[in-house]
Amino acid sequence: MSSESTGDVPGPPPASQLLIGLARLGQAVRMEAWRNAGPHNLSPLQADIVSLLAGSRAPLRQGEIVEALASTAPTVSDAVKVLRRKELLDASRDPGDARALRVTLSESGRAEAGRLSVVSESLGGAVAALTPDDFAAMMRGTVTLMRELQERRAIPISRMCLTCRFFAPKAHPVKTGRAHHCNFVDAPFGDAELRVSCPDHEL
Known part of the structure; x- marks a missing residue:
């Protein structure tokens, strides 16, 4: 809709x-x-x-x-x-x-x-x-909204994947379910594992 x-x-x-x-x-x-x-x-x-x-x-x-x-x-x-x-x-x-x-x-x-x-x-x-798919969708939607609000300076910068230099989005085939890649730990991960607060975050 x-x-x-x-x-x-x-x-x-x-x-x-x-x-x-x-x-x-x-x-x-x-x-x-x-x-x-x-x-x-x-x-x-x-x-x-x-x-x-x-x-x-x-x-x-x-x-x-x-x-x-x-x-x-x-x-x-x-x-x-x-x-x-x-x-x-x-x-x-x-x-x-x-x-x-x-x-x-x-x-x-x-x-x-x-x-x-x-x-x-x-x-x-x-x-x-929540089903696994709903959980992943909510995480994806949450970090997207947070990033938009951060870019509009409506909320402080959060230590999340989308603002981290180690985050490589869609670096792997989507069909694998683990399309993203974290270069800090050198591992693929999916939307359900997106972080909104990570101690290893670097802008």
């Missing part, structure tokens, strides 16, 4: 319907984040910071966290202060700029990141209900 034509179907056009659906899914993920506050009673933003640092190979400046999470400096600063009080973060001054603070996970923070990495039963069960 064209995104421009609704035919005889009532309601908002298809593009709006898709955005409504994505908003509902976002609400579900956020609600689950509140339910999964854990022993440290983390807010969704605090949990996002812990997860972001868990996927980083080096300490991050607060400004880098602001950019990565599309938040604001005061909001991230407050969240970092709370996480430090909860002893989930270690902080140090940036050697290149004594005014800048770099943060990384403490031992307790790494343990909490491990807990957060476990997908909830409700969200995991919903994803498991």
Whole structure:
């Protein structure tokens, strides 16, 4: 169905319907984040910071966290202060700029990141209900939308395959089911294995 034509179907056009659906899914993920506050009673933003640092190979400046999470400096600063009080973060001054603070996970923070990495039963069960073809199609659609939004500067750059120098799209026959190639690990892979966050990502 064209995104421009609704035919005889009532309601908002298809593009709006898709955005409504994505908003509902976002609400579900956020609600689950509140339910999964854990022993440290983390807010969704605090949990996002812990997860972001868990996927980083080096300490991050607060400004880098602001950019990565599309938040604001005061909001991230407050969240970092709370996480430090909860002893989930270690902080140090940036050697290149004594005014800048770099943060990384403490031992307790790494343990909490491990807990957060476990997908909830409700969200995991919903994803498991997708057929392999539907899952691959959703991954393909998700990374395509993210790349378009990144190019329009509507969201921050994500460490995903489509923006990575190691990604070679359709390097292999499509009929194999593993048409893409990752030059970092030198291996083919399919749409279902597309990454939206990868520690080995390089622009």
